[in-house]
Amino acid sequence: MEVLDLLLEPWRSGIGRRALVEVILLGLACGALSFWVVSYRLSYPAESLGHGLLPGLVLAALAGAPLLLGAFAGVAVAAGAVALAARDEDIGTDTATAVVVTGLFGAGALLALAPSAPARLEELLFGDPLAVSDADLIVATALLAGGAIALLALHRPLCAVALDAGGAGALGVSRGWTRAALFGLLACTLAVAVQGLGSLLVLALLVAPAVAVGGWGLGPGRAMGLGAGVGAFAGIAGIYASYHLGSAAGASVALALCLTAAAGSGARGLGHLRRSVAGPDPAGSG
């Protein structure tokens, strides 16, 4: 009974229930998307956009506007600024991105630390799933539904471009539009997920699930499904840890996600080690 109580207790309060539903919705949506974020090597752009949208969040908080609007505006400005800076071929895309994103992040922190600003910087940086409202849950549900439809529709072009961009072009699949569609989906997901995990920790949701399930030879569909499950599971584990240990909810979820990724990576490493110790297959696989 004691274990059952431990498991059910967070669900008994409205705050705990909303937090759990939020991380399940975000875990499912981001966990599925994470397969493509990792496959298309978008981890760094995702991190950059997550940090670069901070001024939008802060300005929305200062103006008393919905944070979601601020997040969308922040993502759009960050993406535009990165694209503009990356046109300077002399410094290279990575350096340009680093400079722009650090500048935006600094501007956001400066605004948030102004004497007249409400004390919400911590929540904007690290998120607070315990503070989500019913409206946030509706937005997260819309993200999950919209994201699922988009991923289903884009599945075949995404696979074709990921395998062989030149060959995909000959099949009539535009690599530019396909990448732009994925980037747009990533930007929308960031804008919604940042409400739960904040500007600094949101990347964990978009990378850790794919790392946890990658390298086992699962096809894209299975890897996305399992990634969604891992995202939701780690989210629940994080909220339970936060509830029972009194730790910060956003950070607990991010840590649970990273531990899951580390466990997946460790299991893979053990598998490789076992195979190398066992030596080559005597039957020969060709």
Added chain:
Amino acid sequence: MAVEVQGVSLGYGGAPVLDRVSFSAPTGTTVSVLGPNGGGKTTLFRALVGELSPIAGSLAARGRPAYVAQTERTRLDFPVSALDVALMGSLAGGRWWLPARGSDRRGARSALGRVGLGAEANTRFGELSGGQRQRVLIARALVQDAEVLLLDEPLTGVDRASAEHIEELFGELRSEGRTLLVSTHDMDSARRCDLVLCLNRRQVAFGAPGEVLGRETLEQTYGSEIVMLDEPGQPARAIAVGHHHH
């Protein structure tokens, strides 16, 4: 004509990387495209599939040509099966936003069978040998059902069994009235084609192998990358240094 290229110059924003190319390929022929790395072979193929607009001139191919990339240009760590890759050919029919149909799956299985890989349908693409991967990419082109196939060095790095299977398949495709443009560094393979196009940032020569594959043309095409193997009374023979040797 299945492929018609008239006075085409191609580039990527700067000076042309391929200048003044004119040739035409009749339906059901195989054209060997010879040239050094960076000579413009892949650029020409990119233009023929519509990825690159000509700076000057015009080019046209019947239908939407299929492009068979070098397997080195594919992501071997991407977790898809041979069947998944062959099935990608059905994207050429549009409907990219919908799942593949049962008929598409049957077509993909049949194409894999035709390239001798029916039993490997569920094997991961990255786990196949280089030759098998090349055959899977050809199966993808078969699913696309293109009248014109552009094959980028299909025999480079391919085991002998696969090379024989691929060359046999080329003969079948030609007898079906399909037109093949095959980029290669293999002179013997070029000699077996109907026509040869030599490129080195411009068109060096175009014509029947007997007319084109002479010492002077090959030296102009490959420059210092060619070693001639002259034998009295024999056609000019050469090895493209730094490429696949035959």
